[in-house]
Amino acid sequence: AQSVTQLDSHVSVSEGTPVLLRCNYSSSYSPSLFWYVQHPNKGLQLLLKYTSAATLVKGINGFEAEFKKSETSFHLTKPSAHMSDAAEYFCVVRPPGGGGFKTIFGAGTRLFVKA
Amino acid sequence: DAGVIQSPRHEVTEMGQEVTLRCKPISGHNSLFWYRQTMMRGLELLIYFNNNVPIDDSGMPEDRFSAKMPNASFSTLKIQPSEPRDSAVYFCASSLEIGTTEAFFGQGTRLTVV
Secondary structure: OOEEEEOOOEEEEEOOOOEEEOEEEEOOOOOEEEEEEEOOOOOEEEEEEEOOOOOEEEOHHHOEEEEEOOOOEEEEEEOOOOHHHOEEEEEEEEOOOOOOOOOEEOOOEEEEEEO | OOOOEEEOOEEEEOOOOOEEEEEEOOOOOOEEEEEEEEOOOEEEEEEEEEOOEEEEOOOOOOOOEEEEEEEOOEEEEEEOOOOHHHOEEEEEEEEOOOOOOOOEEOOOEEEEEO
């Protein structure tokens, strides 16, 4: 069975400070892990993905995430927040062979960026 | 590629009316997903197709909901009759469904049933 838990429903940071959005997963096999971002009134956009290659994954807009198997975590980070980063972020776990209903979305973390 | 295209972007309809949402997946993708997003429930997978065949529709909330994929480049999600509680944003997504490929999402259709 798979599950994904986003540990914070809301995160608030000041512009220019680091961002940390936490995600823990459980899976009985080696999953693929993704982070998506959703800006208001927009669809979901892929930020980055982990597919059993390098454990530190770099994505778009300066975001990166590190896969830590021992901690079953895939936290999303960015060194310096920008106002345009304010959005909702979803952590997603998917089995290696694909599969629609085996794709699990986290509940989402809403990021607020203060000027 | 233009990405996943959904239409309409917004739909307002009266309770009891039929609503049809449309989706054009990315060319070459062989899996298509319909999701519903609400504040209360977050993102819910309603149904997904692989090679135009519905694989699992257990996420479809009621018999009022139906989805079709007559060919590789078009899918519809129909609600008949619509109810106010169906108000949500409906997303279509497509993927290559090979190994570890990600899903690409459309912009969504915001449905309001009054």
